[in-house]
Amino acid sequence: MKTDKLLHLLTGAVITFAIGLWWPIIGLVAGIVAGAAKELIYDKLLDRGTYDVLDFVYTVAGAAAAFVLVFVHAKFF
Numbered sequence: 001m002k003t004d005k006l007l008h009l010l011t012g013a014v015i016t017f018a019i020g021l022w023w024p025i026i027g028l029v030a031g032i033v034a035g036a037a038k039e040l041i042y043d044k045l046l047d048r049g050t051y052d053v054l055d056f057v058y059t060v061a062g063a064a065a066a067f068v069l070v071f072v073h074a075k076f077f
Contacts, residue, residue, distance in 0.1 A: 005058045008035065012062030020070035027070060031063025 001009075012031040020027025039056045043049035 005054065008055045008058035009062035009065075011035075012059035012064075013066040014062075016063040016066035017070060020067060021073070024067060024070045024074050028063055028067040031066065032060055035059030035063070 012035055015034050016027040016031035018027070019030050035056045038049075038059070039051060039053070043051040043055075
């Protein structure tokens with residue numbers, strides 16, 4: 001996995017995990033919105049980076065993985 005994709009995966013996970021410990025659904029939404037905002041606004045509209053749909057997919061994958069962890073934590077611990 002390229003470093004860029006790994007960073008997107010980890011960023012989605014960290015955002016979701018940090019917020020999701022208190023509010024799991026809001027954490028998931030925050031991770032997804034952060035990925036979408038970075039790709040659509042920062043990269044595409046402002047033309048400050050390279051727009052790549054796979055970057056967004058990796059961010060969402062990280063957010064989803066972290067959501068599973070915080071959801072299980074909230075339900076069972």
